[in-house]
Amino acid sequence: MAVSNELELLGQRVLT
DSSP states (O other): HHHHHHHHHHHHHHOO
16 A cells, blocks of 8 residues: 555654
């Protein structure tokens, strides 16, 4: 599922 990957990317973006 690409949703999980997108969510992870979003999380990393928020962290930075």
